[in-house]
Amino acid sequence: MKSKLLADAAGEQTFILVLDPDEEAFATIGKFAEERRLSAAALTALGAFSRATVGWFDRSARTYKKIPVDQQCEVLSAIGDIALDDHGKPSLHMHVVLGLSDG
Numbered sequence: 001m002k003s004k005l006l007a008d009a010a011g012e013q014t015f016i017l018v019l020d021p022d023e024e025a026f027a028t029i030g031k032f033a034e035e036r037r038l039s040a041a042a043l044t045a046l047g048a049f050s051r052a053t054v055g056w057f058d059r060s061a062r063t064y065k066k067i068p069v070d071q072q073c074e075v076l077s078a079i080g081d082i083a084l085d086d087h088g089k090p091s092l093h094m095h096v097v098l099g100l101s102d103g
Helices: 027-033
Strands: 002-009 012-018 038-049 052-058 063-069 074-085 090-099
Touching: 012 027, 027 038, 027 090, 038 090, 052 090
Parallel strands: none
Antiparallel strands: 002 012, 038 074, 052 063, 074 090
């Protein structure tokens, strides 16, 4: 991963991250947040995944149901945030829209 600080004004910083093709996005972004000791952040992203796992929250089961996407996909939109979890560590929450080969 490469990262660069793009702006730093009024206590707010803006970074750009460029992940390597073999890096797992969620873990890499989480590690960056932990290393930078981020306590609150907003994120947006675009790009592509060679494969992904997305999910939805099943309220009756009180857990996330995982949906594997085992194909190349475009990240049409990704938005999310980082906030501290119950243990004081940065926790990433992200919503994505993926473009698949069948449109």
